[in-house]
Amino acid sequence: METVSVNQAKIIIIQGDITRQKTEAIVNAANSSLLGGGGVDGAIHRAGGPAILEECKAYVAKYGRLPTGQAMITTGGNLLAKYVIHTVGPIYSKTKAQAQELRNCYLNSLKLAAEKGLKSIAFPSISTGAYRYPLDEAAPIAIKAVKDFLKEKTSIEEVDFILFNDETYEAYVNAAR
Ligand code: AR6
Numbered sequence: 001m002e003t004v005s006v007n008q009a010k011i012i013i014i015q016g017d018i019t020r021q022k023t024e025a026i027v028n029a030a031n032s033s034l035l036g037g038g039g040v041d042g043a044i045h046r047a048g049g050p051a052i053l054e055e056c057k058a059y060v061a062k063y064g065r066l067p068t069g070q071a072m073i074t075t076g077g078n079l080l081a082k083y084v085i086h087t088v089g090p091i092y093s094k095t096k097a098q099a100q101e102l103r104n105c106y107l108n109s110l111k112l113a114a115e116k117g118l119k120s121i122a123f124p125s126i127s128t129g130a131y132r133y134p135l136d137e138a139a140p141i142a143i144k145a146v147k148d149f150l151k152e153k154t155s156i157e158e159v160d161f162i163l164f165n166d167e168t169y170e171a172y173v174n175a176a177r
Pocket of ligand 1: 040
């Protein structure tokens with residue numbers, strides 16, 4: 001575990017399973033359909049139960065697919081977290097826009113959490129699984145986005161990164177140092 005202080009808030013980097021986190025919100029690395037999938041998305045829907053998918057479907061019926069870099073919020077269903085914030089990371093393809101899109105995932109998720117007045121939120125490593133974003137590029141973008149957001153005073157006091165394996169954990173610890 002590694003902790004970094006930014007103003008009155010802290011970033012905590014932890015190796016673990018995001019579905020077991022007790023933060024008020026956890027973030028899902030979803031896809032634009034919001035219909036679920038593999039990786040962390042599959043794990044969150046399995047652990048949280050059908051109420052999450054119902055809200056996702058209602059959202060898509062009303063607003064259409066969720067664009068890359070954007071975020072939306074649902075109940076946490078059966079999870080310990082009260083909310084799940086779903087965001088869509090970029091599929092790695094060496095385009096210029098993708099770094100900004102990945103940054104937007106973090107900023108827009110934090111913005112939604114702050115609008116709800118939440119104090120704590122947990123992120124997985126967005127885009128570095130099925131979407132193949134290289135860890136050494138993604139980790140610094142993620143850490144910088146969170147640090148930049150926390151420079152402004154908001155309700156958020158704690159931002160956790162919950163990283164599933166050794167390699168991912170090390171990459172985020174290195175990026176934070
Ligand atoms: N807790 C924390 N991290 C996890 C967990 C977990 N329970 N399970 C996996 N990870 P990925 P992406 C890590 O593929 O690259 C889905 O099918 C995993 O080790 O979940 O953004 C969606 O529906 C990796 O470090 O997300 C999309 O179609 C990280 O989570 C697509 O995959 C992200 O890997 C999104 O791909």
